[in-house]
Amino acid sequence: MSTRRIFARPARYAAIAPYLWMVLFFLVPFGFVLKISLSQTAIAQPPYVPVFDFSEGWSAINAAFAQLSFDNFRLLASDSLYISSYLRSVVVAVTSTLILLLIGYPIAYGMARLPQRWQPIAMMLVIVPFWTSFLIRIYAWINILQHDGLLNKILLTLHLVSSPVVWLSTDTAMYLGIVYSYLPFMILPLYATLSKMDPSLLEAASDLGSSPRQAFWLVTFPLSLPGVGAGALLCFIPIIGEFVIPDLLAGSGSMMIGQTLWLEFFTNKDWPVAAAAAVALLVLLVPPLLLYDRLQRGTLEGGR
Amino acid sequence: MSGQSPEVDTAKINTAVAQATPTAPADDTPLLRVEGVSKKFGDFRAVDRLSLDIKAGEFFALLGPSGCGKTTLLRMLAGFETPDEGRILLGGRDIAPVLPHERPVNMMFQNYALFPHLSVRDNIAFGLKRAGMARAAIDTRVGEMVALVKLDGLEKRRPDQLSGGQKQRVALARSLARRPKVLLLDEPLAALDKKLRESTQLELMELQRRLGMTFIVVTHDQEEAMTMANRIGVMDAGRLEQVASPRDLYEAPASRWVAQFVGDVNLFDGEVSSREHHQLTIATRDGGAIMVAEPHDPVGETVVSVAIRPEKVKLLRRGPELDAGNAQAINQLEGVVTDVSYLGGSTVYKVKLDSGAVVRSSIANTARLDIDTLSAGQRVIAWFAPDDCVVLER
Numbered sequence: 228m229s230t231r232r233i234f235a236r237p238a239r240y241a242a243i244a245p246y247l248w249m250v251l252f253f254l255v256p257f258g259f260v261l262k263i264s265l266s267q268t269a270i271a272q273p274p275y276v277p278v279f280d281f282s283e284g285w286s287a288i289n290a291a292f293a294q295l296s297f298d299n300f301r302l303l304a305s306d307s308l309y310i311s312s313y314l315r316s317v318v319v320a321v322t323s324t325l326i327l328l329l330i331g332y333p334i335a336y337g338m339a340r341l342p343q344r345w346q347p348i349a350m351m352l353v354i355v356p357f358w359t360s361f362l363i364r365i366y367a368w369i370n371i372l373q374h375d376g377l378l379n380k381i382l383l384t385l386h387l388v389s390s391p392v393v394w395l396s397t398d399t400a401m402y403l404g405i406v407y408s409y410l411p412f413m414i415l416p417l418y419a420t421l422s423k424m425d426p427s428l429l430e431a432a433s434d435l436g437s438s439p440r441q442a443f444w445l446v447t448f449p450l451s452l453p454g455v456g457a458g459a460l461l462c463f464i465p466i467i468g469e470f471v472i473p474d475l476l477a478g479s480g481s482m483m484i485g486q487t488l489w490l491e492f493f494t495n496k497d498w499p500v501a502a503a504a505a506v507a508l509l510v511l512l513v514p515p516l517l518l519y520d521r522l523q524r525g526t527l528e529g530g531r
Numbered sequence: 532m533s534g535q536s537p538e539v540d541t542a543k544i545n546t547a548v549a550q551a552t553p554t555a556p557a558d559d560t561p562l563l564r565v566e567g568v569s570k571k572f573g574d575f576r577a578v579d580r581l582s583l584d585i586k587a588g589e590f591f592a593l594l595g596p597s598g599c600g601k602t603t604l605l606r607m608l609a610g611f612e613t614p615d616e617g618r619i620l621l622g623g624r625d626i627a628p629v630l631p632h633e634r635p636v637n638m639m640f641q642n643y644a645l646f647p648h649l650s651v652r653d654n655i656a657f658g659l660k661r662a663g664m665a666r667a668a669i670d671t672r673v674g675e676m677v678a679l680v681k682l683d684g685l686e687k688r689r690p691d692q693l694s695g696g697q698k699q700r701v702a703l704a705r706s707l708a709r710r711p712k713v714l715l716l717d718e719p720l721a722a723l724d725k726k727l728r729e730s731t732q733l734e735l736m737e738l739q740r741r742l743g744m745t746f747i748v749v750t751h752d753q754e755e756a757m758t759m760a761n762r763i764g765v766m767d768a769g770r771l772e773q774v775a776s777p778r779d780l781y782e783a784p785a786s787r788w789v790a791q792f793v794g795d796v797n798l799f800d801g802e803v804s805s806r807e808h809h810q811l812t813i814a815t816r817d818g819g820a821i822m823v824a825e826p827h828d829p830v831g832e833t834v835v836s837v838a839i840r841p842e843k844v845k846l847l848r849r850g851p852e853l854d855a856g857n858a859q860a861i862n863q864l865e866g867v868v869t870d871v872s873y874l875g876g877s878t879v880y881k882v883k884l885d886s887g888a889v890v891r892s893s894i895a896n897t898a899r900l901d902i903d904t905l906s907a908g909q910r911v912i913a914w915f916a917p918d919d920c921v922v923l924e925r
Contacts, residue, residue: 425642425644427640427642427644428644428646430609430611430631430638430640430644431638431640431644431645431646431705432646432657433610433611433630433631433632434609434610434631434632434636434637434638434658434706435632435637435657435658435661435705435706435709436632436633436658436661436662436709437632437661438632441661445657446646449648450647450648
């Protein structure tokens with residue numbers, strides 16, 4: 228009994244670490260953002276009111292609390308700019324995730340079926356692009372896609388087009404950039420689940436009368452769903468808030484929420500509205516997270 | 532016997548059912564014929580020009596050490612491996628071009644290979660659905676299977692909510708559900724503990740008899756093979772060393788290797804020195820002249836081994852009292868008891884002969900109190916009858 232207590236103590240402290248991390252680097256900053264989102268913009272330093280000043284006692288703080296309002300959120304809900312940015316973010320994220328899944332699944336599947344000694348090499352090839360800075364790779368795409376860029380040169384040389392095609396500043400370029408950048412995040416979790424799968428399950432399926440196609444849809448695919456969920460979330464969540472890729476590769480016609488946020492924050496200097504937009508984005512991400520959690524638990528517990 | 536075309540799945544299942552009924556005609560044509568089949572992995576010959584006939588309704592065991600090719604042979608029957616040469620005929624038809632999912636053969640996998648995302652019920656129904664059976668018929672069949680392997684009440688569980696023994700039953704039910712012509716079992720009991728393994732052996736035998744199906748089981752456990760099978764094929768290095776009933780395998784092994792692999796044995800190497808009155812005398816290096824009964828098939832070579840099972844070797848402090856007529860008929864070897872292992876039902880004595888060789892003798896403990904036990908250091912005479920010896924070519 229006493230020995231158990233001795234060993235349990237450090238373990239219990241260690242268990243606090245992730246919570247401490249969450250509080251320090253997520254909850255506290257989120258509290259700041261939430262507070263700003265409920266404030267009003269002002270030409271001041273910092274550019275919003277009220278400012279909590281703990282030196283002036285409780286009454287001042289109480290008064291400051293009274294000034295907080297949901298005005299910014301009402302603005303978000305009523306202004307079509309924000310609604311359309313949110314919608315575009317969701318559409319872009321969903322579309323990109325689907326494309327990523329369609330491209331990533333066959334690649335991960337192929338990797339998992341490679342001879343054992345080739346698998347680490349294939350894995351390296353997936354990871355290798357990370358060795359170059361993300362921003363540099365996106366700029367490289369600009370080079371490739373621009374009017375007299377590599378892609379147009381190749382197309383013209385092959386006589387596939389008669390005049391240069393406009394690639395840059397289109398949605399096509401943006402999707403290309405997103406899919407290119409996020410593919411590893413889709414492939415790796417899928418590969419992890421697919422490579423762990425027991426090959427005798429496929430033999431059993433075949434033995435019990437499934438054609439290879441049936442065996443895939445009845446056994447491989449359902450068993451890879453946790454990987455599909457992980458990969459999809461790993462892509463969907465950052466894509467929905469993506470700023471750099473749409474800003475550099477897409478046209479200026481419509482914006483994703485990340486771009487709108489940036490505009491509010493740096494161009495309009497409207498911190499409170501920008502903060503409100505950020506909070507709303509977070510709320511937007513809760514449903515897919517809950518869905519994934521349910522899915523995960525379903526596969527773990529074998530729920531009925 | 533209609534609807535043989537592989538496209539009509541229901542018809543195929545029905546024929547399989549018809550053929551699997553216990554009243555299957557016992558004619559001479561084997562259900563399964565393996566003809567000169569070889570399989571190589573790189574330079575390694577896993578199965579080497581092997582031929583084998585298996586009759587309908589047999590419980591056949593492929594026995595051998597690991598790496599002997601028994602699992603490869605089983606996998607070729609299931610269709611997971613293709614033979615490099617030779618043919619496999621099922622009911623007279625070459626099944627080489629038939630893909631695994633179209634063969635009227637099912638397999639129970641060593642690790643069970645249950646689908647973790649499906650319930651017990653759906654695991655058992657899996658093969659029936661693929662065969663295009665009607666929903667009601669599937670429900671009936673699954674019910675039968677669940678009752679057959681005594682899994683009632685567990686239909687909704689997932690494999691990870693089952694014990695090892697229960698998983699084994701689900702795997703069995705799933706492979707039996709399609710009523711295959713031949714059921715292949717790959718080390719079906721290897722993952723169970725000893726007690727459960729013994730009771731499951733009996734259940735498998737009972738099931739096989741009741742369903743009249745042909746079972747081919749792969750095992751490395753000779754006791755398991757001897758208990759369950761009608762016939763055993765002993766494999767080594769990709770070849771069948773001997774195919775025989777459990778009794779013949781033990782009492783009349785075809786080679787030194789089989790004699791040593793199946794059960795315990797004492798071996799004396801020597802040469803045939805004389806042959807008279809249906810008795811051979813063999814001059815052995817370690818045991819002197821040993822008399823053996825002349826085997827049915829005459830021994831072709833003179834360089835042979837004499838094999839004698841330990842339970843056929845008796846021990847006495849003094850030489851057995853022999854009447855004159857019998858005197859020639861008994862082999863006697865003198866030595867010292869060096870080791871006594873009490874095993875409950877029997878005791879194994881190691882006797883070091885004066886020649887330096889060691890003979891093992893297993894003696895049944897037929898009485899609870901034994902006043903005349905032998906102990907280490909005692910001088911004894913090990914004796915055995917010529918009829919109990921087997922002459923093996925070397």
